[in-house]
Amino acid sequence: MIGSLFVTGPAGTGKSTFCGALKEWLITNEYDAAVVNLDPGSEYIPYEAEVDIRETISLSQIMSEYNLGPNGAQIVAADLLLDNLEPVSGVLRELDDYYVIFDTPGQMELFTYRPGAPLLVEKLSGHRSMLAFISDAVLSVSPSGYISQKMLYASVMSRFFRPMIYVLNKADLVTEEDIQRISSWEESPEILSDALMDEKAPMMKDFFISVLKSFKEADLISKIVPVSARDFSGLEDVYSDMSVFFTGGSDTDTMYRDD
Ligand SMILES: Nc1nc2c(ncn2[C@@H]2O[C@H](COP(=O)(O)OP(=O)(O)OP(=O)(O)O)[C@@H](O)[C@H]2O)c(=O)[nH]1
Ligand SMILES: [Mg+2]
Numbered sequence: 001m002i003g004s005l006f007v008t009g010p011a012g013t014g015k016s017t018f019c020g021a022l023k024e025w026l027i028t029n030e031y032d033a034a035v036v037n038l039d040p041g042s043e044y045i046p047y048e049a050e051v052d053i054r055e056t057i058s059l060s061q062i063m064s065e066y067n068l069g070p071n072g073a074q075i076v077a078a079d080l081l082l083d084n085l086e087p088v089s090g091v092l093r094e095l096d097d098y099y100v101i102f103d104t105p106g107q108m109e110l111f112t113y114r115p116g117a118p119l120l121v122e123k124l125s126g127h128r129s130m131l132a133f134i135s136d137a138v139l140s141v142s143p144s145g146y147i148s149q150k151m152l153y154a155s156v157m158s159r160f161f162r163p164m165i166y167v168l169n170k171a172d173l174v175t176e177e178d179i180q181r182i183s184s185w186e187e188s189p190e191i192l193s194d195a196l197m198d199e200k201a202p203m204m205k206d207f208f209i210s211v212l213k214s215f216k217e218a219d220l221i222s223k224i225v226p227v228s229a230r231d232f233s234g235l236e237d238v239y240s241d242m243s244v245f246f247t248g249g250s251d252t253d254t255m256y257r258d259d
Pocket of ligand 1: 010012014018042104169172228231
């Protein structure tokens with residue numbers, strides 16, 4: 001494979017829709033792309049998966065075999081997957097020139113925070129891997145909503161230590177002014193902390209100011225990429241970041257290639 005993108009983020013932010021949209025965008029622009037579904041709990045996936053973990057791992061079977069609820073079963077499923085990666089890696093070996101997109105379980109703690117997850121990323125694609133953190137634009141219009149998603153992003157980063165793209169999905173549900181305001185928060189921790197103090201009483205003010213400053217100083221999120229997975233907007237910018245990482249940016253002129 002050229003590279004893999006592990007798509008993570010809070011429940012319902014549009015991870016699966018994003019995986020399907022990015023695959024379609026890549027194929028439309030004449031790249032080879034495949035999606036692997038790593039969520040054994042998904043009822044419906046809005047894309048055709050090259051590998052679907054539900055074919056080898058059944059949550060309902062695990063629940064009855066181990067007397068577990070759905071969350072406990074997801075944890076066992078993740079461990080079973082790690083023990084037997086061949087059904088996935090066997091297919092990946094055939095996908096030489098592909099971008100491979102991995103859809104991950106809805107509840108972040110069942111994938112992102114499990115000890116096996118960084119190992120899984122390492123085993124499946126090693127240094128050829130990056131992550132996309134899918135945040136929800138609607139939740140991001142309030143300073144507190146935006147900050148809470150930034151903190152989740154930081155927690156994902158602290159698990160994987162891989163390059164990450166911060167996707168602001170569902171951009172179609174907010175206004176252009178909202179997106180500009182969120183971008184200005186990203187550029188300046190002072191503007192964001194002032195907006196937070198306006199929204200909430202200045203409780204724990206010093207805490208938030210120092211958190212936001214340290215995010216900025218560490219360049220934790222260098223930019224946000226507004227996307228609508230529903231309308232296919234912003235996907236070229238996602239690809240552009242992938243291309244910079246995987247090919248050194250030698251292939252960013254996606255729309256204008258003549259080969
Ligand atoms: N308007 C709008 N809706 C979206 C967008 N992306 C996803 N959705 C909707 O958001 C809902 C959740 O989308 P999913 O793709 O299932 O989200 P998910 O993060 O994979 O959900 P879980 O795996 O259950 O955590 C669905 O109703 C999607 O149609 C978007 O860009 N715009
Ligand atoms: Mg999903």
